[in-house]
Amino acid sequence: MNYIRRVEPYVPGEQPNFPDMIKLNTNENPYPPSPRVTQALERCTLESLRLYPDPTSHKLNKAIADRYGLEENQVFTGVGSDDVIAMCFLTFFNSRKPLLFPDITYAFYPVWAEMLRIPYELVPLNEDFEIVKEDYFRENGGIIFPNPNAPTGALLPLEAIEEILQKNPDSIVMVDEAYIDFGGASAVPLIEKYDNLLVVQTFSKSRALAGMRIGYAMGNAELIKALHDVKYSFNSYTMNRQVIEAGAAAVEDEEYFQSIVQKIIATRERAKKEFAALGFKFQDSMSNFLFVTHPECEAKELFEALKEKHIFVRYLKGARTNNYLRITIGTDEEMDALFAFLREYLKK
Ligand SMILES: *Cc1c(COP(=O)(O)O)cnc(C)c1O
Numbered sequence: 001m002n003y004i005r006r007v008e009p010y011v012p013g014e015q016p017n018f019p020d021m022i023k024l025n026t027n028e029n030p031y032p033p034s035p036r037v038t039q040a041l042e043r044c045t046l047e048s049l050r051l052y053p054d055p056t057s058h059k060l061n062k063a064i065a066d067r068y069g070l071e072e073n074q075v076f077t078g079v080g081s082d083d084v085i086a087m088c089f090l091t092f093f094n095s096r097k098p099l100l101f102p103d104i105t106y107a108f109y110p111v112w113a114e115m116l117r118i119p120y121e122l123v124p125l126n127e128d129f130e131i132v133k134e135d136y137f138r139e140n141g142g143i144i145f146p147n148p149n150a151p152t153g154a155l156l157p158l159e160a161i162e163e164i165l166q167k168n169p170d171s172i173v174m175v176d177e178a179y180i181d182f183g184g185a186s187a188v189p190l191i192e193k194y195d196n197l198l199v200v201q202t203f204s205k206s207r208a209l210a211g212m213r214i215g216y217a218m219g220n221a222e223l224i225k226a227l228h229d230v231k232y233s234f235n236s237y238t239m240n241r242q243v244i245e246a247g248a249a250a251v252e253d254e255e256y257f258q259s260i261v262q263k264i265i266a267t268r269e270r271a272k273k274e275f276a277a278l279g280f281k282f283q284d285s286m287s288n289f290l291f292v293t294h295p296e297c298e299a300k301e302l303f304e305a306l307k308e309k310h311i312f313v314r315y316l317k318g319a320r321t322n323n324y325l326r327i328t329i330g331t332d333e334e335m336d337a338l339f340a341f342l343r344e345y346l347k348k
Contacts (some may be wrong), residue, residue, distance in 0.1 A: 002310045010111040010116070018310050022337055024311040024328040027150075027179075027289050029208035031263065031331070034247075034256040040249035044242045055232070055240040063248040064216055068188050073221040076176055077247070079180060079238050079274070081202040081215025085144075086112050088198060088217060088332060091230045092172040093118045095141025104320055105177065107151050125152070129283055133160040137167040146176040148184055151316060151326040153285025155184045165194040174198045181206035181261050182268070188218055195220045206261050206290055207250050213233075214239075264288050268329045274339045277328035278346055289328045291321075297346065299323045305345060311338055 004181035011321070013026035061075045069074075089112045093099045096119065101109045103122040113120040123135045129152045136143055142163065148155045165173050173196055175187045178202065186197050198219040204210035217227060231238065239247075250257075271290060275282060281291040292301060303315040305324055314326040 005115075005242070007115045007218050008111065010108045011284050013314050014312070016310075016312055017107065020311060021310040022330060022334045023312050024289075024334065024338065025314045025326075026210075027205055027287075027326075027328045028210045028265070029205060029260060029262040029288070030329075030334060031208055033208040034250050034253035035055060036249040036253045036256070037246045040245040041242055043193055044245050046078075048241055051241075053237055053241045053244060055236040059214075060214070060239060060244045060247040060251075063251040064124075064218075065194050067251050067254070068218060069197065070191070070218060070322050071221065074191065074218055074224055076217040076224050076231070076319070077239055077243075078215050078217075078231070078300050080204060080213040081176065081200050082108060083213075084200055084215040085174070085176065086111075087227055087231055087234075088172075088174060089113065089116050089118060091225070091227050092198070093142040095119075095171070097141035097164065097171075099142045099144065100136055102149065102239060104129060104149070104152060104318070106146050106178075107316070109144060122295065125149075127172070130154055131156050131160075133164055136164045140171055142171045142174070143168060144174040144176060145185070148176055148179045148182075148287045150176075150178065150287065151291045151314070151324075152283045153179070153287040153289060153291055154283045155286040157188070158185045159185060161187050162190060162194075164277050165190065165197055172196050172198055174200060177201045178288075179204055181257075182288050183265055183286040191219055195222065198223055203247060203250060203255045206264075207248070207257060208260060209250055212243055212246055214243060264329050267332050267335055270332070271329060271335050278339070278342055289322050289326050293324045294346075302345065306338075306341065309341060311341060 029307050060077055062072050065072045065075045078087060098119045098121040099113055100121055103124045131145060131239055152322050173333050179184045190197055198217055200217045203212060203214035205345060275292055280294050282290045282292040284320055300315060303313060306313055
């Protein structure tokens with residue numbers, strides 16, 4: 001058939017469902033969301049669902065703006081950051097010059113670029129899997145990278161991001177901060193200084209609400225207005241009533257948020273020691289996962305062996321990554337079960 005748009009889709013991590021499973025494959029939070037979310041959902045009566053939701057998702061956007069010290073017109077929300085980033089690609093990357101992003105990064109970027117016919121170039125990470133800021137000091141139609149990077153977990157210091165912003169005054173620089181809450185310094189304070197900066201975050205990881213689908217972009221009001229105009233040209237009501245209530249309640253519960261993030265950080269630091277003791281090599285991750293490789297064992301085989309025991313981790317194909325596994329930080333108990341398995345497995 002002619003005239004059909006054929007694309008190679010992004011393949012999300014699997015969502016198995018076994019009662020005994022240890023799920024460390026899609027970077028979800030091992031803890032439940034804030035208990036305030038339950039109350040928020042109760043406020044959303046059956047009767048209210050008769051009506052369309054607020055197309056501006058005011059309550060949620062305001063809660064996010066307050067949390068980050070921004071104005072509401074500096075916040076855009078969408079159906080997960082995947083939706084937000086796709087809208088950003090559509091809105092901001094309209095140049096014939098290439099969009100730049102790292103060769104090892106979130107595998108969705110090339111998929112959006114291909115689908116939206118945006119020219120792009122992969123910028124290789126160095127041998128230590130680090131972003132080299134100087135590689136972004138050249139002509140381009142836009143820049144995007146996660147910080148910390150995924151799936152490596154490596155953090156780029158804020159000074160490097162600021163330099164990238166300074167060298168690229170004519171293109172939009174998007175920093176995908178899906179994992180920033182696990183120990184990195186956010187670029188949000190730079191929004192005031194750089195009108196070409198857009199910071200994207202999500203409720204899926206640090207706020208334990210992957211199932212709710214909430215993501216957001218923060219930037220100067222002019223960029224956010226452009227994003228809203230594109231969104232309203234597509235679908236005015238992306239954020240439903242329950243999402244707006246639950247999302248606002250989750251952001252307002254700062255204490256709970258800090259408590260689960262700190263637990264994950266503590267478990268991650270312990271996990272680094274355990275993995276190192278078992279002979280694994282990995283980046284010094286500042287996210288809620290570790291990207292590990294072992295000199296004496298094949299990643300794909302280990303992945304299969306773990307899966308057999310219902311321990312799910314992520315294996316990502318790719319020339320430079322096919323002997324690595326990306327392992328989400330779970331609860332201490334889950335990690336202990338993983339390490340018990342690994343100790344036995346590596347003995348053989
Ligand atoms: C998880 C993730 C996202 C998408 O998260 P949503 O669930 O769509 O909010 C975006 N970018 C990176 C780098 C991620 O790891």
